[in-house]
Amino acid sequence: MDDATIKEPTVELEQIVEDIKQGTYLLRLYVTGMTPRSLRAIENIKIICQEHLEGRYELEIIDIYQQPELAKDRQIIAAPTLIKELPPPLRRFIGDLSDKEKILIRLDLAPQKENG
Amino acid sequence: MQEIGSEVSFIPLSKSLTGIRGFDEITGGGLPQGRPSLVCGSAGCGKTLFGMEFLVRGATQFNEPGVFMSFEESEGELTKNFASIGFDLVELTARNKVIIDYVHIERSEIEETGEYDLEGLFVRLGHAIDSIGARRVVLDTLESLFSGFPNPLILRSEIRRLFRWLKDKGITAVITAEQGDGMLTRHGLEEYVSDCVIKLDHRVTEQISTRRLRVVKYRGSLHGTNEYPFLIDESGISVLPLTSIGLDYKVSSERISTGIPRLDTMLGGKGYFRGSSILLSGTAGTGKTSVAAHLAAETGRSGERCLYFAFEESQDQILRNMRSIGLDLEPWLKNGSLIFHGIRPTFYGLEMHLVKMYHLINEFKPHVIIIDPISNLISVGSSAEVKSVLMRLIDFLKANRITSFFTSLTVGGAHLEQPEEGISSLIDTWLLLRDIEADGERNRLLHILKSRGMDHSNQVRELLLTDRGIELVDVYIGQGGVLTGAARAGQEARDKAALVAGRQETERKKRELERKRQVVEMQIATLRADFESEEEEYQKTSAQQEERRKAIALMCEKMGRLRKADRV
Numbered sequence: 001m002d003d004a005t006i007k008e009p010t011v012e013l014e015q016i017v018e019d020i021k022q023g024t025y026l027l028r029l030y031v032t033g034m035t036p037r038s039l040r041a042i043e044n045i046k047i048i049c050q051e052h053l054e055g056r057y058e059l060e061i062i063d064i065y066q067q068p069e070l071a072k073d074r075q076i077i078a079a080p081t082l083i084k085e086l087p088p089p090l091r092r093f094i095g096d097l098s099d100k101e102k103i104l105i106r107l108d109l110a111p112q113k114e115n116g
Numbered sequence: 117m118q119e120i121g122s123e124v125s126f127i128p129l130s131k132s133l134t135g136i137r138g139f140d141e142i143t144g145g146g147l148p149q150g151r152p153s154l155v156c157g158s159a160g161c162g163k164t165l166f167g168m169e170f171l172v173r174g175a176t177q178f179n180e181p182g183v184f185m186s187f188e189e190s191e192g193e194l195t196k197n198f199a200s201i202g203f204d205l206v207e208l209t210a211r212n213k214v215i216i217d218y219v220h221i222e223r224s225e226i227e228e229t230g231e232y233d234l235e236g237l238f239v240r241l242g243h244a245i246d247s248i249g250a251r252r253v254v255l256d257t258l259e260s261l262f263s264g265f266p267n268p269l270i271l272r273s274e275i276r277r278l279f280r281w282l283k284d285k286g287i288t289a290v291i292t293a294e295q296g297d298g299m300l301t302r303h304g305l306e307e308y309v310s311d312c313v314i315k316l317d318h319r320v321t322e323q324i325s326t327r328r329l330r331v332v333k334y335r336g337s338l339h340g341t342n343e344y345p346f347l348i349d350e351s352g353i354s355v356l357p358l359t360s361i362g363l364d365y366k367v368s369s370e371r372i373s374t375g376i377p378r379l380d381t382m383l384g385g386k387g388y389f390r391g392s393s394i395l396l397s398g399t400a401g402t403g404k405t406s407v408a409a410h411l412a413a414e415t416g417r418s419g420e421r422c423l424y425f426a427f428e429e430s431q432d433q434i435l436r437n438m439r440s441i442g443l444d445l446e447p448w449l450k451n452g453s454l455i456f457h458g459i460r461p462t463f464y465g466l467e468m469h470l471v472k473m474y475h476l477i478n479e480f481k482p483h484v485i486i487i488d489p490i491s492n493l494i495s496v497g498s499s500a501e502v503k504s505v506l507m508r509l510i511d512f513l514k515a516n517r518i519t520s521f522f523t524s525l526t527v528g529g530a531h532l533e534q535p536e537e538g539i540s541s542l543i544d545t546w547l548l549l550r551d552i553e554a555d556g557e558r559n560r561l562l563h564i565l566k567s568r569g570m571d572h573s574n575q576v577r578e579l580l581l582t583d584r585g586i587e588l589v590d591v592y593i594g595q596g597g598v599l600t601g602a603a604r605a606g607q608e609a610r611d612k613a614a615l616v617a618g619r620q621e622t623e624r625k626k627r628e629l630e631r632k633r634q635v636v637e638m639q640i641a642t643l644r645a646d647f648e649s650e651e652e653e654y655q656k657t658s659a660q661q662e663e664r665r666k667a668i669a670l671m672c673e674k675m676g677r678l679r680k681a682d683r684v
Contacts, residue, residue, distance in 0.1 A: 040230075068242065071243065078265065082229075
């Protein structure tokens with residue numbers, strides 16, 4: 001049901017964002033193995049990217065079980081964690097990324113008026 | 117509950133030595149091995165240091181590598197901060213003995229967007245532990261997570277899971293936490309760490325700060341429940357477990373000289389017992405420091421070491437003053453057998469003084485220590501505190517067979533035999549110095565109030581400060597009471613005069629008698645002479661009489677012949 005409410009405004013939103021920002025999004029998602037929560041997070045971010053960042057994003061999914069040293073380097077504490085490396089400012093999203101509205105706002109993908 | 121059940125209680129809990137001086141003694145071997153322990157306290161109480169020392173000592177002394185997960189200070193800051201107490205974290209990190217992981221949480225960057233856990237932390241910690249085979253972990257301060265993550269429910273369950281996980285891995289962990297209002301920790305972490313809780317405290321009373329440590333809880337282990345003072349200095353934390361010393365130390369019957377021959381005589385002819393505690397109390401200016409300095413010099417002479425805590429005078433002042441009574445401490449100072457430690461009593465808290473003394477004593481290993489005067493310490497603490505500190509100090513010294521000599525200034529008016537420290541029961545030999553004022557002068561008297569275990573003199577002696585040191589002389593005890601000083605000298609002179617006078621009188625009487633005898637003898641001689649002349653007279657007369665009779669008879673015969681008288 002979340003999907004239904006968000007999808008409508010995002011169609012025009014995509015246009016606005018494209019007009020204002022040409023920058024590419026660099027996103028990294030750190031998960032811990034293929035747990036249901038990890039899978040949910042992966043699915044959620046993929047949808048967001050496809051819907052709002054088509055053609056101008058780079059998404060990397062990292063399993064810190066496989067590369068534990070990255071947890072220290074990237075300051076990962078919670079899992080899953082999504083880090084928006086670019087464009088600045090750096091932002092961290094923790095959780096399974098199911099709160100799309102919040103994510104869009106913090107990714108600067110939501111129009112200002114929706115924000116308030 | 118099952119952990120302290122009757123069957124298991126006989127198996128001692130295995131413990132992990134922390135290497136923190138004194139702490140292992142009060143806990144009987146350190147922190148519970150393979151379990152998390154909570155160290156809590158207010159800001160600046162030494163939590164981080166406790167954790168770091170636990171880790172570094174583990175890595176350097178017990179070959180147990182460790183992971184320090186810091187939530188507050190970065191690696192650079194920690195490295196710099198701990199370099200000042202001699203922990204070379206760079207080197208330890210390079211040798212894979214220690215890993216420092218700085219967990220940076222920037223609240224403003226974080227957005228909660230659904231379900232999560234702290235698996236990232238577990239992965240980090242697990243990776244760090246596995247990469248160096250760590251046996252110890254410090255989490256400093258885990259509660260910082262509460263400010264970074266908005267959902268306390270998730271945090272609580274994750275923290276609980278973290279402790280469980282550490283326990284399963286057999287890691288001995290120290291978790292630090294900030295003290296909360298009316299609680300041990302701000303976020304109630306003590307609920308999760310049920311094995312061992314340690315509270316650090318930093319208190320300031322009357323501008324003097326004292327750090328204290330208390331083992332709030334130690335499941336399945338005996339532990340001291342008191343508050344123990346601890347010290348943070350250039351070599352880390354030292355906890356003072358002095359109260360845990362019992363009364364089972366060995367005593368010595370060896371004697372050491374007091375440095376004052378006559379005082380040795382008074383103390384059964386041999387001086388103090390080695391390892392005994394001696395108190396010299398007296399009013400101002402009675403020569404307490406001089407008596408103490410004699411002991412210091414004697415210790416040097418016998419080739420032993422003496423540590424002199426001077427709370428009132430500087431080293432130079434004591435040296436100068438002692439030279440004036442012909443006591444040169446310089447040689448012992450030069451050959452290192454005498455060390456002065458001068459510090460103002462108000463400089464530290466009482467416990468800190470004790471810790472300092474303890475340190476110096478451990479370093480220098482003296483045979484004799486002198487504290488001149490202990491009464492000055494009272495200005496730092498209450499009398500109960502002073503007693504407790506001195507009791508622990510004396511216990512510690514006795515256990516180490518160190519002779520301790522305390523001087524105590526009795527304030528005018530106070531009862532001489534009851535110094536306010538109330539420590540007389542701790543003292544083996546108690547010398548009392550007092551001055552008596554009479555005939556316009558003050559004189560010093562010394563006597564032994566008690567001296568355990570030896571046959572000591574009960575006499576009062578007068579203490580003279582001469583240019584050859586201290587001399588003890590007998591006081592004059594006569595009809596006029598005890599006389600000292602000039603009065604004693606005067607009385608002695610009068611006695612002498614009286615004695616001389618008496619002798620002269622006797623001689624005069626003797627001469628008179630002699631004269632009388634001569635007179636008598638003369639009279640006897642005269643009488644005898646008279647008698648003899650009379651006897652002579654008589655004999656003469658009687659001889660004449662005979663002559664005369666003979667002559668008459670002769671004449672009669674002649675006459676008869678002439679007359680031719682008839683012969684009948």
